[in-house]
Amino acid sequence: MHLCLDSSVIVAALRRQEKDHLPALKLLRQIKDQEHIAIEPYTVLVEVVAAIRRRTGSKELATRVKDDLLALGTFRFVDLDAVSSSSAAGIAADIGVRGMDAIVIQVAKEFGIPLVTLDVEIIEKAKGIVEMPDLASL
Numbered sequence: 002m003h004l005c006l007d008s009s010v011i012v013a014a015l016r017r018q019e020k021d022h023l024p025a026l027k028l029l030r031q032i033k034d035q036e037h038i039a040i041e042p043y044t045v046l047v048e049v050v051a052a053i054r055r056r057t058g059s060k061e062l063a064t065r066v067k068d069d070l071l072a073l074g075t076f077r078f079v080d081l082d083a084v085s086s087s088s089a090a091g092i093a094a095d096i097g098v099r100g101m102d103a104i105v106i107q108v109a110k111e112f113g114i115p116l117v118t119l120d121v122e123i124i125e126k127a128k129g130i131v132e133m134p135d136l137a138s139l
Contacts, residue, residue, distance in 0.1 A: 003038045005109040007102070007118035008048035010136065015053060015066060021119055024136045028117065031139070032075045039076045042085075042108045044101050046070055046078060079108060096126040106131055 006028075013025035032039050046067065054063035070076050081089070085107055092110075093103035102123050109116035109131040116131045117139065118124060124133055 002036075003040055003112065003114040004032075004139075005041060005105060005112065005114050005116045005131075006032075006039050006045065007105050007116065007120055007123060008045045008052065009119040010117050011045070011049045011070075012052045012056075013119060015049075016056065021136060024139075025119070028136065028139050033073060035075050037075070037139075040108060040112050040114060041076060041078050042081060042104045043078045044081065044104050048101060085111065092130065096130070098123060098126050 010021075010025050010028065013019035013021045014029035016022065019025070028037070031037050049070065050063045050067045053066050054060060057063070071078070079085075081104060085104075088111065089100075089103040089107035092098070092106050093100060096103075098106065099122075102120065105118070106116060106123065106127050114132075115134050116123070116127065117136055118133060119136065127133065
């Protein structure tokens, strides 16, 4: 199955301290084991690396996370071009989400794939735009 993961899910998978660590880690392992393919905007890569650096204080760990995500063949990162930017901006204007959240929603919508997120605001505001399965159900 193809999925789009919000950065909140990836960060939760990488940090034991996060509330939904175990189900997020299970999903990340499924992606690593080729049970799923993750289609992600490059903004998710930036958000994850920045979150890991900020929360751990470790430049080395943040760099390793970046390199590992880029090396995984089951993570496919997509560029933000003029058409997708306009679509994401339209989503932001329509439902009032943050810019990076609008980009993740736009990618899930463009590829017709479920969006997996732990972000309550995205879950509430993106209903009807994209499918959002519960993390525990995957």
